[in-house]
Amino acid sequence: MLAGPALVKIDQVHVLDEHEVDWVGLGKADFLQIRRHSGRQTGAVTIPGQTPDNSRFKPTDPPLVGRVTPPPIAHLVRGSIRKGRHQTCGGAWGRIVDQGGWRSLPVEADVGLQGKVAVVTGASRGIGKGIAVELGRAGATVVVTGRSTESSSHRLGGTVQETADLVTGAGGLGVARRVDHAVDDEVRDLVAGVIDEFGRIDLLVNNVFCTPEATTAEEPIFGPFWLTPIWAWDAMQEVGLRSHFVASWFVAPHMVAAGSGLIVNISSLGAREYYGSVAYSVGKTGVDRLAQTMAIDLLEHHVAALSLYPGTVRTERMLEAVRLSDGAYNLDDAESPALTGRAVVALATDPNVIARTGQALAVANLAHEYGFTEDDGSQPPPIELT
Numbered sequence: 001m002l003a004g005p006a007l008v009k010i011d012q013v014h015v016l017d018e019h020e021v022d023w024v025g026l027g028k029a030d031f032l033q034i035r036r037h038s039g040r041q042t043g044a045v046t047i048p049g050q051t052p053d054n055s056r057f058k059p060t061d062p063p064l065v066g067r068v069t070p071p072p073i074a075h076l077v078r079g080s081i082r083k084g085r086h087q088t089c090g091g092a093w094g095r096i097v098d099q100g101g102w103r104s105l106p107v108e109a110d111v112g113l114q115g116k117v118a119v120v121t122g123a124s125r126g127i128g129k130g131i132a133v134e135l136g137r138a139g140a141t142v143v144v145t146g147r148s149t150e151s152s153s154h155r156l157g158g159t160v161q162e163t164a165d166l167v168t169g170a171g172g173l174g175v176a177r178r179v180d181h182a183v184d185d186e187v188r189d190l191v192a193g194v195i196d197e198f199g200r201i202d203l204l205v206n207n208v209f210c211t212p213e214a215t216t217a218e219e220p221i222f223g224p225f226w227l228t229p230i231w232a233w234d235a236m237q238e239v240g241l242r243s244h245f246v247a248s249w250f251v252a253p254h255m256v257a258a259g260s261g262l263i264v265n266i267s268s269l270g271a272r273e274y275y276g277s278v279a280y281s282v283g284k285t286g287v288d289r290l291a292q293t294m295a296i297d298l299l300e301h302h303v304a305a306l307s308l309y310p311g312t313v314r315t316e317r318m319l320e321a322v323r324l325s326d327g328a329y330n331l332d333d334a335e336s337p338a339l340t341g342r343a344v345v346a347l348a349t350d351p352n353v354i355a356r357t358g359q360a361l362a363v364a365n366l367a368h369e370y371g372f373t374e375d376d377g378s379q380p381p382p383i384e385l386t
Contacts, residue, residue: 112349113172114139117198119190121181121247122208124148125158126315127266130337131205131344132163136172138345143194145179145208156316181208181243191250200258203348204251206287207266210239211317225278233279241286248294248305256301262348263298265291266340267307267360272385288360295358304357306347310340311364311380335380339363339372346370360385 118135122128124146135142144167146160153159160176167174177193179186194201212221212232219229244265255261268275271284287307294305312334319331343363347353350370364380366372373379 112138112345113202116202116348117141117143117194117200118203118205118348119143119145119194119201119247119251120205120207121145121179121243123163124154124160125156125163126317127310127313127337127340128205128207129158129163129166130313130339131207131266131341132174133166133170134338134341134345135203135348136167136170136174137341138349139172140203140348141173141175141198142167143175143177143190145177145181145190147178147180149178158316181239181247182210184246187243187246188250191247191254195254201251201254202258202261203344204247204255204261204263205266205344206244206247206263208239208243209266210235212236222276222280228277228279236279236283237286241283241290244287244290248290252294252298252303255303256298259302261298261303262353263291263294263303263305264344264347265305265307267291267309269309269311269362269383271307271309271360291360292358299354299357302354304354306356306358307360308340308343308347309360309362309383309385311335311362311383313337313340333380335363336374339367339374339380342372343367343370346372 113135116139118132118140120128120132120135120142123132123144125148128144128146132142132144142164144160144163146158146163148154148159149161151157151159151162160178164174164176175197177190179190181187191201212229212235214221218227219232220227221232222228248263251261251263255263265287267287268280268284270277270281271288274281291305291307298305312331314331314334314336340363343361343366346366347356347361350356362383362385364383365385367379368382
């Protein structure tokens with residue numbers, strides 16, 4: 001009954017009557033509990049090796065949320081479970097079906113975002129890939145974009161189709177789209193195609209970023225700004241800042257029409273601190289300001305826009321940098337790309353995410369607020385944002 005490294009999955013949950021279920025979640029006794037509004041337990045499914053102690057649950061008890069070991073992620077599910085539909089917050093599993101008069105929850109994937117459509121830009125590898133896969137694990141349809149269509153397209157490997165396949169394998173629906181985010185017409189066609197095929201875009205993750213690579217030792221990308229080639233500035237602002245505005249420009253009218261939506265700009269602490277490149281820091285500061293000001297325009301339409309700060313992340317590029325550093329650097333305390341994905345899922349499933357609109361948020365801090373973890377159960381230390 002347990003499957004996968006990150007999620008506790010139960011084969012079936014049977015709700016024994018027609019009453020609305022108040023909450024479903026993993027209790028501290030490590031078994032699935034189902035309660036009605038009255039607080040009376042209507043059913044329970046045990047996890048192998050665990051013995052439920054029903055006596056510890058009283059009608060006055062608050063919902064209990066606990067982590068199960070070894071799988072570290074166990075989210076509370078709030079809302080109504082009625083025949084043929086579900087409503088979840090923060091990570092449900094499966095979907096509601098009618099089965100011989102019983103209502104069952106066949107567990108195939110975490111479906112907190114089932115029925116939602118997300119677009120993740122720049123998702124062939126790195127943080128974008130991690131975000132896309134976690135959104136798929138939450139049940140979303142995820143359209144992943146990038147320029148890499150063959151493994152040989154980039155020395156670091158990865159393609160949009162490989163990421164889309166991982167999204168589908170995680171329980172969502174992955175859709176690969178080859179897009180150059182420096183070409184506005186391609187972004188226009190992307191958004192029009194998604195709307196035509198799926199009828200909606202609930203979440204836009206502006207992640208794509210051009211990391212310029214020096215052509216000579218005399219042209220460092222990270223270093224004194226007067227030595228940085230001007231073309232490197234242009235590259236980082238075009239695909240990394242302007243690209244976020246363009247994608248948001250095409251997507252926002254559909255979110256406004258729907259009266260809901262979330263735009264997440266992947267930023268960096270480089271927006272607040274000097275990270276060795278004036279061009280990089282200015283670009284990331286712009287990404288934050290873009291989210292902050294878009295949020296003002298979007299607020300009355302119930303669409304949220306915010307920036308997200310991953311920490312140091314074990315991406316393919318960073319792993320390459322460590323290999324080339326001859327031991328000068330390590331990633332012992334780095335975050336996984338999946339952790340940023342879990343932050344995006346937590347935000348996308350938060351019914352009050354509009355309260356965070358315009359803000360710049362750290363993945364590490366959200367891990368403690370929402371309770372998500374790395375696969376080993378660890379969390380990065382909180383970051384003080386000044």
